[in-house]
Amino acid sequence: MSAEKPADIAIIVRSDRPESVYPAFILATTASAMGMRVEMFFTFWGLKAIVKGGADEIEKGFYEELRKRGMEPKGIPRLQDLISIARNSENFKIYACSTTIEAMGISNDSIIEGCPIVGAASFLARHGRGGTKILIF
Amino acid sequence: MSAEKPADIAIIVRSDRPESVYPAFILATTASAMGMRVEMFFTFWGLKAIVKGGADEIEKGFYEELRKRGMEPKGIPRLQDLISIARNSENFKIYACSTTIEAMGISNDSIIEGCPIVGAASFLARHGRGGTKILIF
Amino acid sequence: MSAEKPADIAIIVRSDRPESVYPAFILATTASAMGMRVEMFFTFWGLKAIVKGGADEIEKGFYEELRKRGMEPKGIPRLQDLISIARNSENFKIYACSTTIEAMGISNDSIIEGCPIVGAASFLARHGRGGTKILIF
Numbered sequence: 001m002s003a004e005k006p007a008d009i010a011i012i013v014r015s016d017r018p019e020s021v022y023p024a025f026i027l028a029t030t031a032s033a034m035g036m037r038v039e040m041f042f043t044f045w046g047l048k049a050i051v052k053g054g055a056d057e058i059e060k061g062f063y064e065e066l067r068k069r070g071m072e073p074k075g076i077p078r079l080q081d082l083i084s085i086a087r088n089s090e091n092f093k094i095y096a097c098s099t100t101i102e103a104m105g106i107s108n109d110s111i112i113e114g115c116p117i118v119g120a121a122s123f124l125a126r127h128g129r130g131g132t133k134i135l136i137f
Numbered sequence: 138m139s140a141e142k143p144a145d146i147a148i149i150v151r152s153d154r155p156e157s158v159y160p161a162f163i164l165a166t167t168a169s170a171m172g173m174r175v176e177m178f179f180t181f182w183g184l185k186a187i188v189k190g191g192a193d194e195i196e197k198g199f200y201e202e203l204r205k206r207g208m209e210p211k212g213i214p215r216l217q218d219l220i221s222i223a224r225n226s227e228n229f230k231i232y233a234c235s236t237t238i239e240a241m242g243i244s245n246d247s248i249i250e251g252c253p254i255v256g257a258a259s260f261l262a263r264h265g266r267g268g269t270k271i272l273i274f
Numbered sequence: 275m276s277a278e279k280p281a282d283i284a285i286i287v288r289s290d291r292p293e294s295v296y297p298a299f300i301l302a303t304t305a306s307a308m309g310m311r312v313e314m315f316f317t318f319w320g321l322k323a324i325v326k327g328g329a330d331e332i333e334k335g336f337y338e339e340l341r342k343r344g345m346e347p348k349g350i351p352r353l354q355d356l357i358s359i360a361r362n363s364e365n366f367k368i369y370a371c372s373t374t375i376e377a378m379g380i381s382n383d384s385i386i387e388g389c390p391i392v393g394a395a396s397f398l399a400r401h402g403r404g405g406t407k408i409l410i411f
Binding site: 145146155156157159160163164167168170171173203208209210211212213270272273274 | 286288289317318319320373376377378379393394395397398399402403407408410
């Protein structure tokens, strides 16, 4: 960790609401495509986005809410695709919050592959000081 | 864009909940009054705040919620007034998110005047690096 | 104020939802334990966390929501304890938002001791410019 370049943007996702998960991934994947270093840290209810099966549930809820608001989803990127783009991008890292996993009794196996499990101290050691922008979704 | 001074604060509003829209505008207009350069970017449900008629709906919902919590609104600035202050301030810009407008089938005409429609890449090109503070509401 | 060192992290809590209050306090107390200077500013519904009796209500609501989601709380730090840690930490300050207190008709006495009441301008004067990271929960 110490030898790595710091991230440009570090995003904390702590809600499973669509207005947290979608804008976070759209901003993150866009930033990554523009050459920025991005890290995402999933905590609290937000962890659901990287639990197996969770993204589809979030997407379903989003489409229901859209229709309840009288809108018809049109050309919205699939959440699964956004997550795949993120996972396959260079200079992109996804972390799961260890405290949430313990406190909510989530098994480590239920997290999608390739997401190291770390705590708040690890996040802050990397991003608390210096130039990284921390965004809370 | 390239010749402009960077913003001090760039605010993303992605929810139409009162605890997103009101604090965002109060912080933004206060910062602007103190001489800071401010940009606001409305995306996802937050776009409602700059759709014609949207601010009044948000305000109505806020007052209902206040009363449900046993509080009586008192001396709260009108949301319309906060938006007017923002629009009439120098060094203040309001943007609407192009992706949301397409995905939710919102017509460009329904956005209040003077709010250019741009995408996440444009936002990140201006604020992703450098000293601008990005705040997510 | 002018002679003080600037904070490393300034956190605005504007919601009383558990996914706002808990992650904010966990991040803040962890940062403080790591030697960072932390300030928290409670506004809008978030003020409830520092109103006497409010933390217990938030905790009760959180446990109910956990069970409704089919999870059993396990080893979760007590919110009261997190708040006590924050209040007893050096280089840690908690502020209550004056605008919210007036607008929602909250009496100054109902705020827990040791939390000065200030406005958005005071917050921005300290953190709007310079290197402090502003996080919105």
